[in-house]
Amino acid sequence: MTQPSDQSAALDNLLNESRAFPPSEEFAAQANATSALYAEADADREAFWAKQAERLHWDTPWTKVLDWDDAPFAKWFVGGKLNVAYNCVDRHVESGHGDQVAIHWEGEPGDRRTITYADLKREVSKAANALASLGLRAGDRVAIYMPMIPETVFAMLASARLGLTHSVVFGGFSSEALRTRIEDAEAKLVITVDGQYRRGQALPLKPAVDEAVARTPSVRNVLVVRRTGTDVDFTPDRDLWWHELVDGQSEEHTPEAFDAEHPLYILYTSGTTGKPKGILHTSGGYLTQVAYTHHNVFDLKPDTDVYWCAADVGWVTGHSYIVYGPLANRATSVMYEGTPNTPHEGRWWEIVQRYKVSILYTAPTTIRTFMKWGADIPARYDLSSLRVLGSVGEPINPEAWMWYREHIGGNRAPIVDTWWQTETGAIMISPLPGVTATKPGSAMAPLPGIAAKVVDDTGAEVGKGGGGYLVLDQPWPSMLRGIWGDDQRYRDTYWSRFAEQGYYFAGDGAKYDDDGAIWLLGRVDDVMNVSGHRISTTEVESALVSHPSVAEAAVVGATDPTTGQGIVAFVILRGDAKDQGEQVIKALRDHVSKEIGPIAKPRQIMVVPELPKTRSGKIMRRLLRDVAENRQIGDVTTLADSSVMDLISAGLKSGS
Numbered sequence: 001m002t003q004p005s006d007q008s009a010a011l012d013n014l015l016n017e018s019r020a021f022p023p024s025e026e027f028a029a030q031a032n033a034t035s036a037l038y039a040e041a042d043a044d045r046e047a048f049w050a051k052q053a054e055r056l057h058w059d060t061p062w063t064k065v066l067d068w069d070d071a072p073f074a075k076w077f078v079g080g081k082l083n084v085a086y087n088c089v090d091r092h093v094e095s096g097h098g099d100q101v102a103i104h105w106e107g108e109p110g111d112r113r114t115i116t117y118a119d120l121k122r123e124v125s126k127a128a129n130a131l132a133s134l135g136l137r138a139g140d141r142v143a144i145y146m147p148m149i150p151e152t153v154f155a156m157l158a159s160a161r162l163g164l165t166h167s168v169v170f171g172g173f174s175s176e177a178l179r180t181r182i183e184d185a186e187a188k189l190v191i192t193v194d195g196q197y198r199r200g201q202a203l204p205l206k207p208a209v210d211e212a213v214a215r216t217p218s219v220r221n222v223l224v225v226r227r228t229g230t231d232v233d234f235t236p237d238r239d240l241w242w243h244e245l246v247d248g249q250s251e252e253h254t255p256e257a258f259d260a261e262h263p264l265y266i267l268y269t270s271g272t273t274g275k276p277k278g279i280l281h282t283s284g285g286y287l288t289q290v291a292y293t294h295h296n297v298f299d300l301k302p303d304t305d306v307y308w309c310a311a312d313v314g315w316v317t318g319h320s321y322i323v324y325g326p327l328a329n330r331a332t333s334v335m336y337e338g339t340p341n342t343p344h345e346g347r348w349w350e351i352v353q354r355y356k357v358s359i360l361y362t363a364p365t366t367i368r369t370f371m372k373w374g375a376d377i378p379a380r381y382d383l384s385s386l387r388v389l390g391s392v393g394e395p396i397n398p399e400a401w402m403w404y405r406e407h408i409g410g411n412r413a414p415i416v417d418t419w420w421q422t423e424t425g426a427i428m429i430s431p432l433p434g435v436t437a438t439k440p441g442s443a444m445a446p447l448p449g450i451a452a453k454v455v456d457d458t459g460a461e462v463g464k465g466g467g468g469y470l471v472l473d474q475p476w477p478s479m480l481r482g483i484w485g486d487d488q489r490y491r492d493t494y495w496s497r498f499a500e501q502g503y504y505f506a507g508d509g510a511k512y513d514d515d516g517a518i519w520l521l522g523r524v525d526d527v528m529n530v531s532g533h534r535i536s537t538t539e540v541e542s543a544l545v546s547h548p549s550v551a552e553a554a555v556v557g558a559t560d561p562t563t564g565q566g567i568v569a570f571v572i573l574r575g576d577a578k579d580q581g582e583q584v585i586k587a588l589r590d591h592v593s594k595e596i597g598p599i600a601k602p603r604q605i606m607v608v609p610e611l612p613k614t615r616s617g618k619i620m621r622r623l624l625r626d627v628a629e630n631r632q633i634g635d636v637t638t639l640a641d642s643s644v645m646d647l648i649s650a651g652l653k654s655g656s
């Protein structure tokens with residue numbers, strides 16, 4: 001494990017940041033949130049959450065807010081029953097908002113669709129009838145391997161409506177990644193597309209599904225949405241076209257109420273070992289917290305705002321803040337299919353201008369990319385509609401924060417830097433716009449109802465100015481309910497580090513500044529954060545060593561000005577491969593891309609004669625990070641052979 005002190009050293013300037021931006025009176029006067037929320041939650045946390053749960057329609061009221069007797073397995077809103085899709089769709093139509101736009105969708109090639117809440121109800125009902133006709137029943141798992149198109153949202157909501165548990169697999173992942181996820185969840189259905197648009201090109205996706213499904217006997221059907229019109233192979237009886245199955249279905253579907261703890265979805269995320277963890281989320285507590293946070297953190301006014309979360313739906317941010325939170329709150333959203341520079345670098349700002357987007361939620365890596373492209377690009381568009389800006393996925397450096405504020409937010413829109421994880425389900429630490437005076441680079445404080453602390457190695461809370469590990473010391477409604485099929489791994493990963501205190505260990509280093517504000521310092525385990533995507537070092541290492549040219553591999557995340565961290569791999573090649581130079585490096589990068597996905601492609605691969613290891617054989621990635629970041633190499637005393645680092649440095653200097 002990296003010590004948080006390593007990271008705080010690197011982020012020292014960040015902690016000298018002393019600028020503060022208090023909310024304007026004008027914003028505060030109209031804000032959803034008030035400072036009274038903190039006091040209210042402190043006075044009685046469970047009563048506070050019970051009140052937040054009233055944002056939803058419950059078919060059967062709960063009898064108990066929280067059951068924590070079987071900790072760390074929580075039950076929230078015990079005995080309550082609800083239908084998640086009804087809450088996100090039907091009730092808005094019933095309250096007279098059927099004509100309100102739910103989604104302004106824009107495809108990468110420029111095609112557009114406007115979907116009202118009434119349209120959404122029809123589409124979701126038809127899709128639910130279609131899935132039921134395939135014999136799927138509550139509790140069955142459905143894998144969704146799709147790009148950013150409306151049918152992805154329909155598919156998720158149709159699953160939720162029937163009590164099916166969806167597992168969305170990011171469309172950029174490889175066939176192999178899809179296969180392991182289908183296998184782990186034992187999915188009966190895969191929903192996918194013929195192909196997807198990426199950087200102006202139509203790329204096939206169905207062949208990856210065919211390859212995966214050939215080895216996953218649990219899958220009975222593959223439902224294919226036609227997106228790009230490319231030819232696909234069809235396996236009779238197994239494969240079905242969405243338009244043939246769904247379009248003819250009845251537009252009426254009566255939702256059934258499910259238990260508050262009914263599984264809603266599984267979402268796989270990287271852990272410290274090669275095997276991804278299936279993070280399990282359930283219904284009532286999850287929907288309560290995503291709705292509550294979306295309302296307060298983004299200050300959503302459903303009648304006037306146009307909200308755009310520019311994440312991919314394959315990540316938790318897409319689940320909670322493209323689909324469930326905004327729809328539960330009757331938001332009008334923008335959904336965009338493609339990359340920010342297709343066909344030009346002003347595409348996003350053109351979209352903001354066209355739909356008068358008022359709330360924008362994105363990641364620091366994207367903001368840094370825009371910085372690189374230049375402030376003159378957003379300056380060509382009318383961005384005056386923007387009134388709240390959000391950031392998520394990794395620590396945002398003060399420089400990017402200030403740029404976002406000035407060039408996108410017109411020095412007017414408050415910025416909310418939101419810390420949370422796939423596991424937390426919803427935002428946990430964030431400023432409240434209109435309430436909190438923000439500091440560039442700090443996520444500030446736990447939201448009302450949330451309890452977080454920075455603790456030292458022994459679990460004792462550090463004082464102001466102190467650094468250590470971030471922990472969550474009280475259960476929260478949208479917390480994960482476990483790792484799919486692996487209760488022990490759930491206990492070990494999150495609850496064993498501070499077992500005595502009963503704290504949830506987030507895996508992030510953090511620090512309090514002199515005012516007690518929280519600054520996140522990145523992961524303390526072997527998980528990298530590349531453009532806001534979590535990739536484990538082990539995962540990339542195992543992909544590399546699965547190639548016949550590689551004897552051994554060690555992977556580190558090195559600071560990268562654009563992507564936050566970049567993947568740097570150190571490999572020891574086998575005999576023959578040593579003489580193949582650049583060719584083998586290219587082959588290895590392609591191999592990783594095929595095994596895991598293009599986002600896991602190493603930025604740099606260095607060929608080395610040896611790897612630095614401790615006596616117990618654990619690779620000392622800390623030292624490799626020093627090399628990757630061109631720093632003086634740190635303490636080598638725990639190395640089994642301390643001359644190894646000299647060998648590595650000498651080899652790299654001579655360019656071999």
Ligand code: 6R9
Nearest residue numbers: 392393394395417418419420421422520523
């Ligand atoms: C929502 C999401 C979770 C990890 C988390 C942390 C990093 C996310 C952050 C942040 C600093 C923020 N992270 N938001 N670090 N400031 N505002 O990203 O979920 O993909 O599971 O990643 O991302 O390291 O532990 P997920």
